[in-house]
Amino acid sequence: MSKPLALTLGEPAGIGPDIALAAWLGRAQSQIPAFYLLGDRDFLQARAAALGLTVQLADVTPDQAAARFAEALPVVGTGHRVTATPGHPDASSAPAAIGAIRQAVADVVAGHAAAVVTNPIAKSVLYQAGFKHPGHTEFLAELGRGEGPAPQPVMMLWSQTLAVVPVTIHLPLRAAIAQLSTELIVSTARIVADALKRHMKIAAPRLAISGLNPHAGENGGLGSEEHSIIAPAIEILRGDGIDARGPLPADTMFHEAARATYDCALCMYHDQALIPVKTLAFDRAVNVTLGLPFVRTSPDHGTAFDIAGSGRADPSSLIEALRLAARMAAPLPPS
Template identity: 45%
Template sequence: MGPRLALVAGEPAGVGPELCVRLAQQPRQDSRLEVFADPDTLRAAAEALSLPLRLLDPGAAAEKPGDIALRAVPNAVPSRFGTPDPSNARAVIDALTAAADGCLRGGYDGLVTGPVHKATINAGGIAYTGTTELLAERAGREVVMMLANDIVRVALATTHLPLRAVADAIGREGLKTTLRIVHAALRNDFGIESPRIAVLGLNPHAGEAGHLGREEIETIAPAMAELAAEGLSLIGPLPADTAFLPAKLAGFDAVLAMYHDQGLPVLKYSGFERAVNLTLGLPYPRVAVDHGTALDLAGSGRADPSSLFAAVETCARIAARRAR
């Protein structure tokens, strides 16, 4: 039957619920899904899309298109497509933490998460910087964010920071920890025996031999040298403006970018629809969609489910590999 995956629909006013409904129409052979969401929101999404939906008890097996097992997390107030309500912020967070705790207890083999609306969660009185950070704190683990599609894998040395804070956040020990996590994930979760990781510089032209910044010389290169002595295969520091050329990408299994918008625009341009967001370093696989709540599309039936489909496939594949 495949691994058992927890699926969190995310922001109830966004496209997450209807993407879950679309997913329920697909025959599943690689995994067993249990969705954490408000039942009325899922029913409203199914009605808007004119698709069948039968909500089953937790643990029940889907028998026909539209079947999906539900772990109900009720909203505080009814949800309206395209209009997030801070009153429902607690339900969004409760769904994430319940699913994560289920994975930590061993009740699920992996976690797939839909898009959430950070501003609405914070407006609901809950301090929230991102699901990656929430899951890391819950598990007590250091983690790395990686986004991947069929063309490139991009891991991040820093995630959701203002640009002016990035340089101060990059230290030698932190980089070493990040690269060790990426190396282990490429081996254990992706089955790459000897991973090759490209490491980008922080500054334009990777610092131009110190003329455009010294972070490459004083921090990044020394960290790489220490890890190379441990046996890691690292290339760089590389100028970010040429590292993603197809001829160069062919020589890497992943790229470590120094900050969020250094690497992710390239990944999203190269294949946004099939891109997924992975949290490396957790004791269970976590894969998320690589898009936002798309409030303007909610309830219209025009949202592309490809990223959610890819996230489930990726999470199931990694969970099965870990089980072996």
């Protein structure tokens, strides 16, 4: 990969800085692609010292990052000085986190970076600073809109074991059921199928689509949504030439033999998708945002304020996020 990945700082009081430093230190063993970290160099140097890590940092421009990566962790400044300490966000936290996200997207759009990889943010901290978006995903969609309407962002949780997509995401269960529609399932599945082809290099993606109700509704005995909403979506997708199966009972979709029959499972609500992937791949799952005009991945965990600065943070999910971003950003092979 000729261009580096742009890695955001995330919430500076969380474990984002810790795992970024650890990922760079383990670069040879984990064979991760070149990246640069968007943040405050002095802050990162202080965090490395507090963790007892010997890390050479290099102030660079994005175009210089790949050449310096083997010898030093490339750092691209955002102009935001950070004063937060481990576990204790302060007034510098939100500007630093938001500034890094904005710059990462701008760097990819300008052709200086191959993809965006985001460290965890603390939404409550951002809200207190006036942040108007529900979270990372919606902010990235806004940044990626250009002159047209904002794209539909789709959240995929990916691992070597299982890939899942919740059709409805961060909603109370009652609201998720109310929002569910044939149109939403179809638009989500189309984005997933396209991403699996373009970014995962799967020529003919296989989608398994869950039901909503127990036992996929028991032929209407336990609910009608499978017949009225989900089955019509599957017929439309098949008409598009997409290999979509379902509605399938969610309680039998995730054992080993079932997982071998599909490339991605589309589930109707958050926990239906995230419980199996976090059970099977808790430390190595990656959060991927599909539907954006750029590749974005992220570790599938939060800021972990309670262990920030302690040296106990596991960089495994970030390492997988970096690897996956590089894979997704790689061009398709010639046909």
